[in-house]
Amino acid sequence: METTTLVDRLARLSSELTAAERENLKFLLSMAAGGLLSGHARPDSESLHRAALTTAQRALPRLHGELRPAFDTGVVFRGRAPFFSTADLAVLDRESLAYRARAARFHDHYVASGAPVARELALSQSISDFLTARVGPVLPTYKANYLYYDQPGLGIDPHVDKDEFSLNVLTMLEHRPARRHSRLILHPPEQDAVHVQLEPGESLIFFADSVTHERTRTVEGETIRLVSFGYRTIGSIGSTP
Ligand SMILES: [Fe+2]
Known part of the structure; x- marks a missing residue:
């Protein structure tokens, strides 16, 4: 073929x-x-x-179209993002804990949306500036989700996201215990898989609508809490103006 x-x-x-x-x-x-x-x-x-x-x-x-011309692994940034202050991370952490009770099961993990601090931070100018400098202008999609993998066997199979999360700013809030098992794996085309183990406070920014990715299953006693902000690349074919 x-x-x-x-x-x-x-x-x-x-x-x-x-x-x-x-x-x-x-x-x-x-x-x-x-x-x-x-x-x-x-x-x-x-x-x-x-x-x-x-x-x-x-x-x-x-x-x-032409919006992913230099597509390699789909990763735009990985590390401690300059747009989150220590205070921002602390308040996201607290809100994530508070919203666990209202998280709903989505396939094999739990998701809580509509939390005010996460929603407001997702709209911040500093994130928009950071993303625009790297991938061109972006629009927030008003999607800000807290994700929980805090029971044995939770994870998410290989998938590609819808355009609400074209560009995903994914930030680790907690991963216990120190000996961690579950990890995020990206599968870029014709390359070795990229294994990502984020430290608390670190972010991964990637084109979730283009690179297949998964989270491997948690084991007994493992707890993972993340926050995920969705953005859309302006000019995406099919995006709303
Ligand atoms: Fe995803």
């Missing part, structure tokens, strides 16, 4: 689709990539598996 040609054709097809059709195609490709990575989809041969996975992974960033 000529992978490059098929990826180019999918990219061309994408440019002719409506926003809803493109979202559907993205969903199909992300399901394919996730299924192939997790072993739910099992083609007859190793070469077919590799070609199908590479096609899905390479096509996903191309669905966003």
Whole structure:
């Protein structure tokens, strides 16, 4: 199979689709990539598996037209983000703890949304400036979620997010105990997987709508709390003006 040609054709097809059709195609490709990575989809041969996975992974960033031209791993930044003060992190941590009781189960983890401090911080000018300097202008999507993986066996299978989290600013608030098991893994096309173990206070900013990613399962006694802010790249095909 000529992978490059098929990826180019999918990219061309994408440019002719409506926003809803493109979202559907993205969903199909992300399901394919996730299924192939997790072993739910099992083609007859190793070469077919590799070609199908590479096609899905390479096509996903191309669905966003020229907005992911330098797409490599999908990671924009990793580390202690300058836009969060120590006080910001402390208040997010407190709010995350307070919102645990109202978190709802979403597949294999718990999510709480609508928390006021998280929502307000997600709209801050300093985050917008930081992101704009790296990826061009962005719009907040008003999505700010607290995530909880605090029971054994929680995690999330390989997937690609919807455009509410095109660009995900994901910040670790707590990960106990010191001997940590669950980790975030990114699967960029035709490269080794990127294993990410964030320290509390560290952020990972990545194109969650383009790179397949997962969180491996927690073990007994493990607790993880994160906060996730969603942004959209302005000019994204299909984005609202
Ligand atoms: Fe995700």
